[in-house]
Amino acid sequence: MTKHQLTNAIRSCAERGDKAFVPYIMAGDDGLATLKKTILFLQEIGVTAIELGIPFSDPVADGPVIQAAGERALAHGVTLRSVMEEIATFKEEIKVPLVFMTYVNPVIQYGLEQFVKDCRTNGISGLIIPDLPLEENGFMKEALAASDIALIPLVSLTSPPDRIKKITASAEGFIYAVTVNGITGVRDSFDEDLGVHFEKLKAISPVPVLAGFGISTPAQVQSMGELADGVIVGSAIVTALHQGALETVKELVKAAKSEARIQKVTK
Amino acid sequence: MVKNIDVTQSAQPGRYGKFGGQFVPETLMTALLELEEAYESALADPQFEEEMKHYLKDFVGRETPLYFAEQLTKKAGGAKIYLKREDLNHTGAHKINNSLGQALLATRMGKKKVVAETGAGQHGVATATVCALFDLECTIFMGKEDIRRQELNVFRMELLGAKVVSVDQGAGTLKDAVNEALRHWVTNVDDTHYILGSALGPHPFPKMVRNFQRIIGVETRQQILEKEQRLPDAIVACVGGGSNAIGMFHPFVEDESVALYGVEAAGSGVDSGLHSVAIAGGKAGVLHGAYMYLLQDDNGFVQEAYSISAGLDYPAIGPEHCHLHETGRVTYTSVTDKGALEALQLLSRTEGIIPALESSHAVKYAVDLASEMAEDEVIVICLSGRGDKDVETVRDALGGNAND
Numbered sequence: 001m002t003k004h005q006l007t008n009a010i011r012s013c014a015e016r017g018d019k020a021f022v023p024y025i026m027a028g029d030d031g032l033a034t035l036k037k038t039i040l041f042l043q044e045i046g047v048t049a050i051e052l053g054i055p056f057s058d059p060v061a062d063g064p065v066i067q068a069a070g071e072r073a074l075a076h077g078v079t080l081r082s083v084m085e086e087i088a089t090f091k092e093e094i095k096v097p098l099v100f101m102t103y104v105n106p107v108i109q110y111g112l113e114q115f116v117k118d119c120r121t122n123g124i125s126g127l128i129i130p131d132l133p134l135e136e137n138g139f140m141k142e143a144l145a146a147s148d149i150a151l152i153p154l155v156s157l158t159s160p161p162d163r164i165k166k167i168t169a170s171a172e173g174f175i176y177a178v179t180v181n182g183i184t185g186v187r188d189s190f191d192e193d194l195g196v197h198f199e200k201l202k203a204i205s206p207v208p209v210l211a212g213f214g215i216s217t218p219a220q221v222q223s224m225g226e227l228a229d230g231v232i233v234g235s236a237i238v239t240a241l242h243q244g245a246l247e248t249v250k251e252l253v254k255a256a257k258s259e260a261r262i263q264k265v266t267k
Numbered sequence: 268m269v270k271n272i273d274v275t276q277s278a279q280p281g282r283y284g285k286f287g288g289q290f291v292p293e294t295l296m297t298a299l300l301e302l303e304e305a306y307e308s309a310l311a312d313p314q315f316e317e318e319m320k321h322y323l324k325d326f327v328g329r330e331t332p333l334y335f336a337e338q339l340t341k342k343a344g345g346a347k348i349y350l351k352r353e354d355l356n357h358t359g360a361h362k363i364n365n366s367l368g369q370a371l372l373a374t375r376m377g378k379k380k381v382v383a384e385t386g387a388g389q390h391g392v393a394t395a396t397v398c399a400l401f402d403l404e405c406t407i408f409m410g411k412e413d414i415r416r417q418e419l420n421v422f423r424m425e426l427l428g429a430k431v432v433s434v435d436q437g438a439g440t441l442k443d444a445v446n447e448a449l450r451h452w453v454t455n456v457d458d459t460h461y462i463l464g465s466a467l468g469p470h471p472f473p474k475m476v477r478n479f480q481r482i483i484g485v486e487t488r489q490q491i492l493e494k495e496q497r498l499p500d501a502i503v504a505c506v507g508g509g510s511n512a513i514g515m516f517h518p519f520v521e522d523e524s525v526a527l528y529g530v531e532a533a534g535s536g537v538d539s540g541l542h543s544v545a546i547a548g549g550k551a552g553v554l555h556g557a558y559m560y561l562l563q564d565d566n567g568f569v570q571e572a573y574s575i576s577a578g579l580d581y582p583a584i585g586p587e588h589c590h591l592h593e594t595g596r597v598t599y600t601s602v603t604d605k606g607a608l609e610a611l612q613l614l615s616r617t618e619g620i621i622p623a624l625e626s627s628h629a630v631k632y633a634v635d636l637a638s639e640m641a642e643d644e645v646i647v648i649c650l651s652g653r654g655d656k657d658v659e660t661v662r663d664a665l666g667g668n669a670n671d
Contacts, residue, residue: 057568058442058554060449061292067436079566104290105553109567131290131553135279156294158456163297181294182454 003150017258020230028078063185187214281470360652386441388420390464411439465508469556480514532574576624623652
């Protein structure tokens with residue numbers, strides 16, 4: 001799928017009155033053999049896109065839950081290469097946009113050209129590379145220029161207005177708006193000024209804005225969804241999938257749908 | 268592929284040739300830009316320089332002597348060997364030069380909290396010390412394995428009022444401690460400064476740490492000119508991340524007559540797989556915010572480093588060193604655990620100086636080098652730290668027999 005299809009998938013949620021819901025999963029948590037089943041399950045229950053995490057030895061942007069999932073995947077011998085090969089075996093069955101979340105070093109060692117080529121072959125719509133800020137993403141932009149793969153930028157609460165402008169100006173796919181200072185993981189509360197932050201962000205962004213980091217309950221999916229165009233849920237999904245708690249996953253996804261939103265408003 | 272990175276990015280700030288950069292999460296970028304600004308404004312402020320001078324002299328005890336090691340020279344039977352005595356600094360190593368500078372910077376930025384990583388504990392102790400001095404709340408991340416190896420340093424940090432947090436992830440060594448320190452910093456970036464201990468990490472850290480450590484080379488230059496009326500023929504320093512080495516080398520980089528040697532830790536031997544030799548045993552990649560030589564597998568996963576000395580136990584080498592290797596200006600080599608232990612014993616016996624295990628790597632290489640040089644030549648060793656912290660490790664390694 002293309003970066004435009006990724007953007008459109010999120011926009012068409014809004015047309016239906018839904019909010020976009022993008023689950024993060026760790027590729028190869030419990031081994032790569034279950035990856036297909038997990039992806040097909042998620043698309044079956046109506047997720048907007050899937051963020052597929054690639055395990056890394058030094059995941060500095062990740063909290064304890066995703067670190068642990070990454071360590072399990074590494075113990076299963078999962079690598080960027082093996083994930084790419086596994087995706088290739090069922091790519092025709094994947095109907096939702098797939099986005100890789102990977103640290104930059106595995107991509108460099110894979111070989112940039114080969115990586116982009118394999119992503120295109122396997123229909124990867126976008127890349128989230130948390131250790132590749134604006135200052136360093138030039139080579140990746142260049143490598144992706146001829147492709148239809150989005151380099152999805154992160155915007156943080158600490159990014160000042162001028163910087164946010166620069167980041168959004170070249171944004172593709174969607175904006176990953178980090179909702180807390182810190183690493184991925186479950187949070188009890190969020191900053192009260194988030195509403196203002198998202199208003200400004202949405203006003204200048206040419207692509208949809210999704211909220212991520214710390215969103216772990218259906219209530220948070222709803223409240224964050226109201227602020228943004230949708231949400232990304234990581235640690236809570238990873239935990240639920242690892243425990244086989246599929247109902248929990250369904251409830252999280254449902255919370256982004258219009259029925260749930262209407263119920264909340266009328267309550 | 269990797270070439271693309273060199274070509275398109277070398278104009279960015281904080282690059283040493285193709286190495287360096289700012290490969291960090293967006294949440295940290297603003298803190299890095301602020302830090303750079305604060306650092307540049309401090310550099311332009313004569314008051315900052317005065318403060319540094321004052322604390323370096325009266326608190327740290329600088330300048331440190333450049334000592335002619337006559338007995339060691341006789342033993343080696345070649346070039347005259349001088350020792351730059353960074354081991355005589357307050358807290359026992361060069362680390363405090365940098366911790367002091369960054370703590371002063373933190374107070375200028377109005378940050379009340381400090382986070383740091385430590386391997387051997389030297390940087391942790393130095394940071395805990397300056398935090399006590401400037402009343403900064405101090406959290407030190409230290410690998411579980413290093414805590415075991417350096418138990419007394421943990422207690423020293425706690426005596427100084429720091430909170431030491433054990434890091435269980437990975438092999439529980441320096442790399443893992445840096446990961447946790449970065450995570451802590453991302454989460455507390457509003458009120459916390461990260462005092463990175465080596466010439467590593469995202470820009471502006473490699474530049475800032477090097478400049479705070481440059482005093483080693485600046486003093487050495489002046490001292491050797493006084494004592495020998497000429498520059499040395501060779502300078503040798505150990506390299507983990509590389510802060511003492513870059514501080515020592517930098518003022519001599521333009522002097523082509525001075526041969527510079529950086530000594531990495533070969534652990535059980537480069538062929539054994541148990542080592543910390545990033546230059547010969549690694550390839551370029553990104554870790555902890557910088558593009559540099561790195562021990563890693565084909566998948567880009569960073570491998571664990573090994574050395575008997577916790578301070579050299581890091582799977583990469585700072586970006587400026589990578590560049591100095593590429594240009595050929597500095598020769599990077601390595602010494603094994605065994606070689607370092609021999610040198611530690613040799614220096615203890617001949618000069619009455621017990622060097623840190625880290626510095627012992629430099630001593631070993633320098634003694635061998637000196638023996639091949641002429642008697643009218645001069646070699647300087649950066650004795651980056653003292654060996655008190657290593658006595659237990661050394662006793663275990665020698666089977667309890669100091670006369671072996």
